[in-house]
Amino acid sequence: MAGLLRTLALLWLLRQAYRLLRTLISAAILAALWPLTLAAAASATAAWALGWPPARLYRAAARSSPVVAVWALAAAMRYRAWRALALAPVRDWQQATGLLTHGRALPALLLTAPLGVPAGLAAGGLWWQRRTAAVAAGSAGRHAYAPAAFDQRQWRRQARAARGLLAAPGPFPLVTRSGMVPAGAVIRAVGRRWTPVLAIPFALFARHMVIVGASGTGKTNLMIRLWAGWYAAALTAATRGKPRPLLCALDCKGGPDARAKAARTAKVLRGAGARRVAIWPDDATVSLWALPPRDLAVLLHQMTEHGDGAAAYYADVEQAVLMLAVCAPGGPPGSAAQFLERLDPAWLEDAYAGDPAALSALRAAKAHAGDIALRYTTLLGRLGPALDGPGCLADADAWYFILEGTSEPSVAEAQAMALTELIAHAATDRTAEPRAMLLAADDYSAVSRRVPLSNLYERGRSLGLGVMVSAQSWQGLGADDDERYRIAATADGGLWVMQTPYPQPLTELAGTRRVLESARKLLGPTWGDEGSTHLQHAWTADPDLIRRQGVGQACYIQRGTATFVQIARPRPSPLSLPAAPARPAGRAAPVPPPRVRAPRADGPPTLPLPAVPAGGPPPPGPLDDVLGPAGGRP
Amino acid sequence: MNPFAALGLPAAPGLTDEEVRAAWRALAARTHPDHDDGGNPAAYTAASAAYAQLRTPWGRSEALADLATTAYVPPPTPGASAPGTAVLSWLAILPARVRRGRPLRLAARAIAAVAVALLALTVIPGTPSAPAIATGCALWLAFTALADIAPPPGR
Numbered sequence: 001m002a003g004l005l006r007t008l009a010l011l012w013l014l015r016q017a018y019r020l021l022r023t024l025i026s027a028a029i030l031a032a033l034w035p036l037t038l039a040a041a042a043s044a045t046a047a048w049a050l051g052w053p054p055a056r057l058y059r060a061a062a063r064s065s066p067v068v069a070v071w072a073l074a075a076a077m078r079y080r081a082w083r084a085l086a087l088a089p090v091r092d093w094q095q096a097t098g099l100l101t102h103g104r105a106l107p108a109l110l111l112t113a114p115l116g117v118p119a120g121l122a123a124g125g126l127w128w129q130r131r132t133a134a135v136a137a138g139s140a141g142r143h144a145y146a147p148a149a150f151d152q153r154q155w156r157r158q159a160r161a162a163r164g165l166l167a168a169p170g171p172f173p174l175v176t177r178s179g180m181v182p183a184g185a186v187i188r189a190v191g192r193r194w195t196p197v198l199a200i201p202f203a204l205f206a207r208h209m210v211i212v213g214a215s216g217t218g219k220t221n222l223m224i225r226l227w228a229g230w231y232a233a234a235l236t237a238a239t240r241g242k243p244r245p246l247l248c249a250l251d252c253k254g255g256p257d258a259r260a261k262a263a264r265t266a267k268v269l270r271g272a273g274a275r276r277v278a279i280w281p282d283d284a285t286v287s288l289w290a291l292p293p294r295d296l297a298v299l300l301h302q303m304t305e306h307g308d309g310a311a312a313y314y315a316d317v318e319q320a321v322l323m324l325a326v327c328a329p330g331g332p333p334g335s336a337a338q339f340l341e342r343l344d345p346a347w348l349e350d351a352y353a354g355d356p357a358a359l360s361a362l363r364a365a366k367a368h369a370g371d372i373a374l375r376y377t378t379l380l381g382r383l384g385p386a387l388d389g390p391g392c393l394a395d396a397d398a399w400y401f402i403l404e405g406t407s408e409p410s411v412a413e414a415q416a417m418a419l420t421e422l423i424a425h426a427a428t429d430r431t432a433e434p435r436a437m438l439l440a441a442d443d444y445s446a447v448s449r450r451v452p453l454s455n456l457y458e459r460g461r462s463l464g465l466g467v468m469v470s471a472q473s474w475q476g477l478g479a480d481d482d483e484r485y486r487i488a489a490t491a492d493g494g495l496w497v498m499q500t501p502y503p504q505p506l507t508e509l510a511g512t513r514r515v516l517e518s519a520r521k522l523l524g525p526t527w528g529d530e531g532s533t534h535l536q537h538a539w540t541a542d543p544d545l546i547r548r549q550g551v552g553q554a555c556y557i558q559r560g561t562a563t564f565v566q567i568a569r570p571r572p573s574p575l576s577l578p579a580a581p582a583r584p585a586g587r588a589a590p591v592p593p594p595r596v597r598a599p600r601a602d603g604p605p606t607l608p609l610p611a612v613p614a615g616g617p618p619p620p621g622p623l624d625d626v627l628g629p630a631g632g633r634p
Numbered sequence: 635m636n637p638f639a640a641l642g643l644p645a646a647p648g649l650t651d652e653e654v655r656a657a658w659r660a661l662a663a664r665t666h667p668d669h670d671d672g673g674n675p676a677a678y679t680a681a682s683a684a685y686a687q688l689r690t691p692w693g694r695s696e697a698l699a700d701l702a703t704t705a706y707v708p709p710p711t712p713g714a715s716a717p718g719t720a721v722l723s724w725l726a727i728l729p730a731r732v733r734r735g736r737p738l739r740l741a742a743r744a745i746a747a748v749a750v751a752l753l754a755l756t757v758i759p760g761t762p763s764a765p766a767i768a769t770g771c772a773l774w775l776a777f778t779a780l781a782d783i784a785p786p787p788g789r
Contacts, residue, residue, distance in 0.1 A: 066769060067767070067769055067770040067773065068766070071765075072762075074763075075762040078762060092761075106757060110758050110763060111761060111763050114763045114770065168736070169781075169782070169783070170735065170782055170783050170784070172785075173789040174789050176789075235788070270695075271788075272788065272789075276696060283693070396695070572785075572789075574784050575784060575786065
């Protein structure tokens, strides 16, 4: 028994002696390489205190490599022999150590800095990488809570560093020289290479994006930044022969702040180079009647709600009457008044005189024509004059459509249906100038019940139309889970997940990554010396981290990677765009394009129709603000 | 005719409804034909037409676009034009970019870089480390200074 105890004590002593020897040798090496040790310690401490990832230290080391090259060049010119050049670092080290022992720290540091700093940065990065990996795996730290506490502390520091970067004006232009769109400062990158700024390639905007975030999380900032960045990038591409950009933003929620948001968007877009920014329905109108007749008839039918059972019969009757009214031989209606006039059976009988099949259908539907006319009079009256022209999407560089989805949901749904159809038509219209288009639906949940945006979304790529959808929650993305997954799972351009209480379905789309997880035996409150490590799968985009995100923070999920960013406020360059070239003297100003769409050349001849009374009150005169209506005169 | 000039306003995209309205009211009050001296009917008519055009943001967008006889052309991308031209245009707008960025911080960076470089050249003259440190200071300034200057126009 005593022999066994003696053997065990000896083994323990040997182990401790080995540890002590190892520590002493390490300390001696670190002391001998003091310039490198100092630089590595300083860089690793900075990384720990400021939340820098190891990649930042590696990047700094790589960027300081020209210093080493200049040092080598200067040494080569001085010593002019390979052997002397190879021993130059040792000579510098000897000289610096001598200076240090005599208390002259500054020349010693300066002498060794050109080699010590780059090497120290790389060594510090390597140590910091090993340390963070060990803590994350649970194999480092002094107590069981160490990994969680370390992660939380580093997240706070990383977020603080990202916010600090946002204060600088330079790193966040709307678009970079290479056509990338910077979105914000990277807080943490999972599964991808770390860069200080997250920049989105222009091509990804054509592959659709989804933005989900609760109200007040900075969603509007993100969207305006992406819109303006896309616009500036597309405008740059236009100089290389690509189509000019056309942005269509639908604010589906509306409300009192919609106008302020629209004005801010217009300001940023003008800074990005947009000349004409139209705000609908306040400043500009579009014409629903510009759609091809069959599409128009289908759209008008879809804009009214239909039921099941017996109601389906009336829906069919309504569709037949609409088709007859819109596709009448004289051409499609040019305005709401013309369309409503056509719902009169007498008008239809005149228009289809000589067409027995149409007249037969008309006789069958005649009993319901009055109801249908009443229904569409109500619908078009509620939609207002802003869809009744004049004007078309090509008139402007960017459109901001305000739909009152909160106060008038059914009207907003119908308007959204009409506008998305107009945008799809503009994207496919081969007779018009081709445009690079981006359709963005902000607060899409307000109209998602009836607007089949996922159809457009899936067709978008072939149409050359990028689609961006934002909602306040996963549930707001669609009427059911199928619709939501159709929208989210096809967003190849990326998912932006801001603070939201239910991010799981979105984070699942980022997939998992392999991580090491260590289990260690506890002796009281501290670690014991036994344990095991397993390979596990963890979420690439941690849902709990997303729930804890602050204002302006977002998780960008794309191709199985997750990047947490602090979104930069959209601010165009404070410098003015180049002024317009001077017009030669005597040359008249160019005439603005006509706002009324001309009849199609290949269409049927237009029937003579009675004059349409102007809808709504007359526009205010210029004197109204000073002297009241009519210039103050009776 | 330039409607902005008719109202005495700059042809800039940042104008608000209130600014346009104020300019119109001031001009109309001075030139209205109902004044005892007959006002200035020509100026009043021109200002009325200009105000009718500029009273909404969309109208101002249209007017600005009409003032430009050609479409806006962004700055050329690298490789799209002669390298010399790109460098010259970059240098031409550099002072304005510095002025509209963080000039004080940039100046502090530059002073720090020059100070360290001079220190190295003074304390350890003639050694390979001195020019290397000066290079390092220049590199550090080049990499960090870009953060302190404003983006170029349109970006």
